[in-house]
Each structure stands twice: as C-alpha cells, then as structure tokens.
Amino acid sequence: MKLGIINSAFxxxxxxxxxxxxxxxRIGFDSVDIFTEAIGIEQEEVGLIRKTCEENSLPIVSTVVVSAGLIDxxxxVRDFHVERSNRFVDLGQSLGSDNLLLxxxxxxxxxxxxxxEAQWEWGVEGVRQIGEYAGARGMEIALELEPFRLSLLNSVPKMAQFIxxxxxxxxxxxxxxxxxxxxxxPPDALELLRGKATHVHISDCDGKVHGDLPPGRGVVKFAPYLQAIKDLDFDGSISLELEYSPDPDKIVEWVEEAYSATNSLMQQVDLRN
Incomplete structure (x- = not known):
C-alpha cells in the first residue's frame, strides 16, 4: 500500500x-489526500494543486468532505449536501483522485x-446518490468510521451494514x-470489511480522546491492526491524519516524525509498496 497524508496538516x-x-x-510520501472546499474554490487554486502534485510526482488519492447535513x-438541507458532495466528486475527478472520503x-x-431509522435511511439515500454520481466518473466513496457515541457510522458492524x-x-x-x-x-473485527474497504487513516491517541497524533505519541498498538488491514488484501493508501499540531511553527518536524514512525510500522508487516 502507499503511504500518504492529508494536506490539512500543513x-x-x-x-x-x-x-x-x-x-x-520532499519528506517521501507516496501520495496525498486533499482537504479543501469544493464550492467556491478558485480554478487557479485547483490548477496550483494539480501542477504542484504533477511536478513532484505526488498522486492525489483522495479528496475529503465532511457532510453532516446528509442526515438532516x-x-x-439534505439535497444541498448531496449537491455539495457531488461538487467534491467533480473536484476529485479534475485532480485525478481515486476516491471521495466522505x-x-x-x-x-x-x-x-x-x-x-429515518436518519439511517436518509444517509443511505444520500450516499447512494453520491455513489452513483461518483461511479459514473470512475471514483469510489470511502466512508469514515467515527468513534463518537452518536455518530451514524461508529462501529465496524454498522459500517458493513450501511455499505x-x-x-x-x-x-x-x-x-x-x-x-x-x-x-x-479489536483488529479481527475488520474481517467484516473484507471486499468493502478502500482507504486507511492512521494516527495515534491516548485511548480515550480523539487525538490525531503522530504514531508513537499515544497508546495505539498498530501492528495487529496493520496486519489485519494487510490480510484484507486491497490496494489503497494509508494516509496520516495529523490535526492541530501543538506547535505550528514546528509542523515540518511534526510531519517528519509521523512519516518516519508510520513508515517503520508499515515495513514491520511488509505493507508498504
């Protein structure tokens, strides 16, 4: 698999x-995920992203959208968020990305x-519309599992059912x-997603609160999860998700640390291409 990062870290x-x-x-990532706003983005910015990635041989694997209104x-409101998500599909297509991280x-x-049950059905209906739109353009939808108590997709069984x-x-x-x-x-729960997974996010945490830390700064035991991901046998990208560095002036060092740690973890289970 590739080792990537969401560019929002910077x-x-x-x-x-x-x-x-x-x-x-320069740090050595194989790919990048793009976090921006598709509605209103200037074509100059789109061109800048595309040109910079092409010049640096940096494939864009994913574009990212948070669309909470799909289950309003x-x-x-739901109609707007379907349309907004489709604009992200258009953006992703123009950037050559493989999937929309939704x-x-x-x-x-x-x-x-x-x-x-109604909110669940609204979610299914909306994602189905976006999925059909993306499929016609050769893109996948990668649904995010959120760990929060009231999140629609907060467990592997619910994710599998929703898909x-x-x-x-x-x-x-x-x-x-x-x-x-x-x-x-646990890692073995990922077997439910065999044939249903396309993308990976990786970061560390304290085991209690959402953290998005560089691997090694928290308590996550990564090896069993990475082995389970490898066993699912899908070709995708493992993207670092680093949010809100405690010292923005040292963001480069923060990302370099995360890259080194993640590369080492992937090499341990022979997961990086």
Missing part, C-alpha cells in the same frame, strides 16, 4: 498550499424525536486505526 499550521505539498513530496431532517454526521437530539444497504460496488469503507481503538474495536 494548512492548519498556516502553510500555503504549494509549500505544504512540496514538503509532503430537512429535505432542502464523513457523515450524528444522530440528532440523542436519537429521540426523530426516529434513528450493504447502499448496494453499490464503489461505496466502501475508510479504516481509521485510531478511531477503531477509541471505539474499542
């Missing part, structure tokens, strides 16, 4: 797009008032190792 530290992408290539109880929302009002309910071959799962730990999910 963006959140105030580093401009070109410089961030150049750092990613208001029809116009993050859904949470059940509203503690799963009271609005039947949770089955969508019923599209290009709607698959993103496996986030840190999120699995926070959700008390």
């Amino acid at each position: 963006g959140q530290a105030g580093v401009d797009t070109r410089t961030g992408l150049e750092h990613i290539a 109880f208001n029809d116009p 993050v859904l929302g949470e059940y509203i009002w503690q799963r009271e008032v609005i039947p949770p 089955d309910d969508c019923g599209l071959p290009n709607v698959k799962a993103n496996i986030d190792v840190s999120h699995l730990v926070l959700a008390d999910t």
